[in-house]
Amino acid sequence: EDSTIEQAKDGFLDALTANGFSEKDQTLEVIYRNAQGDIPTLTQIVRYMISQEVELMATNPSLSTITAVQNTSEIPIFMMVAPTPELMEVQGKDGSDPPNLFGVAENLNYIDTSFSLIPKLLPVEGRSLKVGLLYNQSEPQSVSAFNRLQGLADKLEVQLVARPVNTTADVKLVTEALLNEDIDAFFANPDNTVFSSFETILKSCNEVQVPIFTSEAGLVKRGAVSAYGADLYQWGYQVGEQAAGFLKNKSTEGLEWEMVKLRRRVFNPEVAQRYGIEIPATYDPID
Incomplete structure (x- = not known):
């Protein structure tokens, strides 16, 4: 477990809890897997989660996001600790972002x-x-x-x-x-x-x-x-608030991926x- 990247996961889950979604209160079930950077394992994990018909995927960091985008265009993906879709090279031939990609990204200007x-x-x-x-x-x-x-x-x-x-x-x-x-x-x-x-x-x-x-x-x-x-905890928290909005409304209407707010x-x-x-x-x- 990478302690730096884990900060984003903690922020994500804390934001969900603050919005009424937690395993403790039995208002949320989290399927957590860590591929340790191994691409074949990561692909297996993403496909397993698709088979479990999860309501959303939270991906952390960029390789997880890329793999998720490559394997599903239907399940909402909430990315964190990831660069923009352009930098990840996951845009369509017409330059459009994946329609199911949300969450928070960063460019390289910083x-x-x-x-x-x-x-x-x-x-x-x-x-x-x-x-x-x-x-x-x-x-x-x-x-x-x-x-x-x-x-x-x-x-x-x-x-x-x-x-x-x-x-x-x-x-x-x-x-x-x-x-x-x-x-x-x-x-x-x-x-x-x-x-x-x-x-x-x-x-x-x-x-x-x-x-x-x-x-x-x-x-x-x-x-x-x-x-x-970026403060990685706050990055994850920002993503968690967006994901909580999706879980409350059961819709991605009006949702778009955002840039990191706090550096x-x-x-x-x-x-x-x-x-x-x-x-x-x-x-x-x-x-």
Whole structure:
């Protein structure tokens, strides 16, 4: 279970409870499954839920949403911790979104703020700052984030050293290869493999005194220096409120997927102190 992504699930269920839908009160039955990032297992889970004739599917994160969209066009899908349909590449040939896709999505604009902060906090003289990054080639939003960051790094005159990683089993080896490139910092981009393997990445980076920056607030609590991005609990809560509206009205009429409403600038005081990094006053200590 990925503790960062789990925050969204907790927010989703709390919103349903606040709206009168909970297993405790027997007003809701939840079928919860976790594929641990395995695509064949994920496909089996989605097909099982279809066979159970569920009223809705809540999908978290993006791979779950993509798989659900590929397998049903009838059951309402409420996505969370996912990029826009365009970034997930689930739109029709005419550019239309799946008609049964709802919930809350995010674009990649916010990662610019998080990445642009790194050269301000880690100035170097006489050379370019080197920032390492891992990305999963099978995740559309991860590839899109990498491409976006490559362009941004060029503008900032930052050398981006990126390595592809396809499974959590590869993360330790690839991270250590990246660290052998003498990077000054590591950037944890929106990637589910990075999320689930973060402690492995953190351990390797800490051993050679390489700070981690990110665009995901949940990773700051787990040991990254700072982030500007969505609060995953509130992301899930926003989705849960939309799903509760559907359950009350028994209709998707008037429903559309939404953009994330709440983003936060946060930092980890302990980690910032360890690396001697002075964080701007616009950032709040992670709670």
